[in-house]
Amino acid sequence: MKTKIIKRRLASLTIMVCFLTVLPVLFLFDRAEAAETQLLDRAVQYLRSEYAENGIINSDMGVGSQAFYILNRAGLDVSPWRHDGISLSDAVMSAINSDIASADQISAKLLAQDLAAAKALGQESLAEQLLLILRNRQDSEGFDDMGPLSIYSNVPAFEILSRVGLIDQVDSGLARSYILGVQYTGAEKKHYGSWGSADNGNFYADFIAVTGAVRMLHRLD
Numbered sequence: 396m397k398t399k400i401i402k403r404r405l406a407s408l409t410i411m412v413c414f415l416t417v418l419p420v421l422f423l424f425d426r427a428e429a430a431e432t433q434l435l436d437r438a439v440q441y442l443r444s445e446y447a448e449n450g451i452i453n454s455d456m457g458v459g460s461q462a463f464y465i466l467n468r469a470g471l472d473v474s475p476w477r478h479d480g481i482s483l484s485d486a487v488m489s490a491i492n493s494d495i496a497s498a499d500q501i502s503a504k505l506l507a508q509d510l511a512a513a514k515a516l517g518q519e520s521l522a523e524q525l526l527l528i529l530r531n532r533q534d535s536e537g538f539d540d541m542g543p544l545s546i547y548s549n550v551p552a553f554e555i556l557s558r559v560g561l562i563d564q565v566d567s568g569l570a571r572s573y574i575l576g577v578q579y580t581g582a583e584k585k586h587y588g589s590w591g592s593a594d595n596g597n598f599y600a601d602f603i604a605v606t607g608a609v610r611m612l613h614r615l616d
Contacts, residue, residue, distance in 0.1 A: 435469075442466070443476055450478040451486035453494070453505065460505070460512035463487045467515040487512050491521055498528045503538030504548040507555035514559055529556070530565050537573045543592040546577050550590075550607040557614045571615045574608050 446458040453459030463483060466473050476483040491509045494501045510525040529552065532538045537549030553570050556562045562570070579586045579598055590608045591601035 439466070439471060443473075446476055446478055446483055446486075448478075450481070451483070451490055453487075453490040453509075458483070459490060460487055460508040464508065464511040464515050467512075484516060488516065488518070488521075491518075491525075495521070495524055495528070502541075502548045503529060503532065503552040504555075506538075507552040510561075511555050511559050526561060526564055533565050533569060535569060535573060535576075537570075543594065546590060546592060546604055546608075547601075549573065550604060550611060553611050554607050554614075557611065562614060567615050571612065574611055574615075578608070 442458050442462055449457065451457070451459055455461065463473070473483045478486065491513055494506060494509050498506060506525055506529055510522050510529070513519075513521040513525060529538055534540075537545060538552050539545050539548045541548060553562065553565075553574070556565060574590075577590060579589050579591065579600065581587070581598060583598060586598050586600045589600040590604040591599045592604075593599070
């Protein structure tokens with residue numbers, strides 16, 4: 396009888412220990428999920444207020460094609476967003492058409508962002524025009540030959556094309572050779588194998604450039 400009671404108590408103790416072990420994990424998971432939701436809400440509210448106040452600014456520093464594409468991909472409804480009565484969707488459409496009209500003055504990165512936004516809007520004709528512009532611009536120097544800073548336009552452009560499933564529509568061989576060609580192979584061992592830019596004879600490795608280049612090499616494999 397004593398043995399049975401002891402076994403029951405041990406079983407109950409085991410269950411209690413397991414419960415107390417898992418409970419903090421569940422609590423932390425809920426807190427992390429709540430924090431993520433809160434950050435998402437803040438980011439969306441910030442973008443909405445920026446657009447309402449300043450309108451479309453089609454660059455990384457404003458609410459433009461890239462922001463629209465990300466918001467759309469996240470399944471967020473931006474149809475009520477207005478600036479001077481103009482919806483964000485209409486503003487993005489106008490910016491895309493403007494960029495196409497002056498494509499020779501627009502970076503490949505921004506044109507790729509416009510392409511992603513065009514696809515998000517269901518504007519396949521605009522997306523095809525942008526893809527053709529990028530395809531015709533590509534050579535051994537990527538899309539943009541802007542000297543030491545070209546990597547910050549070329550690699551993001553390649554990556555955006557891969558995200559929207561169009562990387563096979565440009566020359567993947569040229570893309571791979573370009574990315575490997577701008578990898579640092581100089582004398583400084585601490586930078587060897589990284590990506591970044593040079594200035595006044597000094598090389599500056601860049602974390603975002605490195606991660607973008609590695610992702611693209613993986614996707615091109």
